[in-house]
Amino acid sequence: MKMVRSIQEMKQAASSHRAGGASIGLVPTMGYFHEGHLSLMRSARSENDMVVVSLFVNPIQFRPGEDLDRYPRDLNRDAELALGVGVDILFVPETADIYPKGFCAKISVEGLSDRLCGESRPGHFQGVATVVAKLFHIVQPRRAYFGLKDFQQTAVIRRMVEDLNFDIEIITLPTVRESDGLAMSSRNSYLSAEERISARSLKESLDLAVQRIKEGERSADRIRTIIRERIAREKLARMDYVSVSSPESLQEVSVIEGEVLVALAVFVGRTRLIDNVLVHP
Numbered sequence: 069m070k071m072v073r074s075i076q077e078m079k080q081a082a083s084s085h086r087a088g089g090a091s092i093g094l095v096p097t098m099g100y101f102h103e104g105h106l107s108l109m110r111s112a113r114s115e116n117d118m119v120v121v122s123l124f125v126n127p128i129q130f131r132p133g134e135d136l137d138r139y140p141r142d143l144n145r146d147a148e149l150a151l152g153v154g155v156d157i158l159f160v161p162e163t164a165d166i167y168p169k170g171f172c173a174k175i176s177v178e179g180l181s182d183r184l185c186g187e188s189r190p191g192h193f194q195g196v197a198t199v200v201a202k203l204f205h206i207v208q209p210r211r212a213y214f215g216l217k218d219f220q221q222t223a224v225i226r227r228m229v230e231d232l233n234f235d236i237e238i239i240t241l242p243t244v245r246e247s248d249g250l251a252m253s254s255r256n257s258y259l260s261a262e263e264r265i266s267a268r269s270l271k272e273s274l275d276l277a278v279q280r281i282k283e284g285e286r287s288a289d290r291i292r293t294i295i296r297e298r299i300a301r302e303k304l305a306r307m308d309y310v311s312v313s314s315p316e317s318l319q320e321v322s323v324i325e326g327e328v329l330v331a332l333a334v335f336v337g338r339t340r341l342i343d344n345v346l347v348h349p
Contacts, residue, residue: 069147070158071147071157072157073159073162074161075161075165075206078159078206078207079206081157082120082206082208082209090118091210092119093209093210094207094213095109095119095122095155095213096122096200097122098126098139099125100146101149101254102252102253104244104253105149105215107241108215110154112239113153115239116209118157119154120159120209121155121157122159122160122207123143123158124161126195126199127163127195128174129193129195129196130192131191135255140254140255140257140258143160146158174198175194175197177197177228179317180220180227180317180318181193181194183319184311184318184333185220185309185342187309188333196224196225197228200228201228204234204236209236210236210237214239215244216240217253217344220331223315223316225238243343249272249275250267250268251342251343255339266302267339269301269302269305270299270332271343272298273299277291277295277330277347278347282347282349286325286349287323288320291324295330299334304336307333310330310332311329311332312324312328313331324347326348327346328346328349329346330346
């Protein structure tokens with residue numbers, strides 16, 4: 069595996085592979101890898117001639133006061149894990165190279181970016197779309213891989229790719245969970261032992277929602293209430309939002325008539341966690 073820091077070197081390496089007809093799979097990440105990341109890398113390895121993993125903690129998707137400075141980082145550990153699953157290039161650019169002095173271009177995917185996490189974190193998805201577009205231009209992959217734990221992110225990226233005519237296939241993989249059901253996230257490392265127990269309530273509340281929908285509940289407001297009541301039982305947890313929406317538009321629904329996305333964000337201590345499930349009645 070080769071570690072590349074220069075944008076120009078990354079472009080040259082990708083270009084030489086494409087010139088020979090090789091397919092490139094890209095896994096964009098912010099590092100501190102867990103099994104969710106590795107599942108994306110393995111899928112990319114099985115479907116492409118060359119696998120590039122980008123590792124970049126993107127400052128423009130963090131709001132003031134969020135965890136940019138303390139976001140977990142361990143480059144040596146990440147490099148070992150990437151090597152172990154057959155990654156060809158670990159692309160680790162510098163912030164000053166991705167956003168040089170005077171940089172002012174941004175990509176906004178309206179509508180999809182304004183709901184759910186976008187309402188709680190204004191500008192977040194503009195930052196995500198901008199950096200992913202830059203990575204797509206630098207690497208020019210045939211396929212790019214994302215996890216469905218960040219369902220809204222995948223929806224935003226798919227719309228950007230479609231609207232801006234990127235010739236890239238977006239591959240999504242299911243959420244990977246810990247043995248206790250907690251969705252894997254780099255931010256799980258922030259949780260104390262007591263907070264970790266409380267964090268189980270996210271998956272438990274989603275399971276309750278699925279059960280009630282399968283039993284015939286069609287009121288989206290009732291499903292939202294069930295989730296809020298479950299989270300409220302945890303003294304260390306504080307609800308950010310709960311959503312029952314259309315998976316395509318992310319618009320809230322009042323009556324559950326077809327497949328819905330049930331999603332939530334919860335602060336456990338100081339740590340904001342997200343989770344979701346697709347449910348068909």
